[in-house]
Amino acid sequence: MDNPYEGIQEWVQQLPEIVQPLGVAVAGTVPYFEGEGAVAMGILLGINPIVAAIAAMVGNFLSMLAAVLISSRVREKVVASRGGKDQFADAESVATSSRRAKGQRRLQGWLSRFGLPGASILAPLALPTQLTGAFFAASGVEKERVVFWQAIAILLWTGGVAVLSTGLVGLLGW
Template sequence: MVEWLQQTDGIWQYFILFLLALAPLLDVFLVVPLGIALGLQPVAVGIIGFAGNFLMVLIFGLFFKQFSKWREKRRQKKGITAPSKRETRARRIWERYGLPGLALLAPGLVGADLAALLALTFGSSRSRVITWMAVSLAVWTIALTIGSVYGFGYMDLI
């Protein structure tokens, strides 16, 4: 995908960037700096990065019950009983800081999409999870966009 991004130009670069942001586990932490490093317009990159990540959070929020059933069947089929390292880390954050803490810390630690799923699994309401993840993604997207513009500008990469 990154090669496609480099080889295309115009609106197609933004479309590929959106697909990257939409992919699970590829958060704004990768998409925003990548787009800005390639010389794309920072505000557009931020909006597209946010939109792709938030769309996944929305999809997971709206279809959580179906996803949860599928995931449980898959885990049973593979014989997985213990939580993953990411899930354990998210559970510790959840127990210490609750939903706001998980939402604000998770994009950098476990990813916004996984954090949304975990928050729903831990019993939070769908609307609260979607709201807090939107706030968190907005904060991180703005910070990463500004940081990438000034960081890459300082290094004369863009």
């Protein structure tokens, strides 16, 4: 089977070596594309799979970290403005809120059922890590724990897609 990506692969290979992983890292910052999409794209375009995986993880992690820090800070200000009363502490009221989007309700259910580790690892099935990290931090989970478990999820999902993409590209001979 002919490689339909040969032209773009040749173009990417002509770019300076530092630009290639930077492009993958930038792609990893995009919600819904994230590390998984960025690493697959990088490998498909002929970038070394390990370099592509690290770049995709770094880009995804940095954007998730920014989202968590911002939402945590906003939450602190909201709680402080209400005199320290934390209306988000009752997980049941958050889970049953009719204004929550379907993905957020699913995420809150996973958080209640599996705890932060399980919810973080399952979360990419519902929402991007940037949004889930922000949601967890805004819900009152300690930002350090959120960042740790979201980083584990990024590592697992991006690493898994990197392995699958490398195998697929090798199998197809691209």
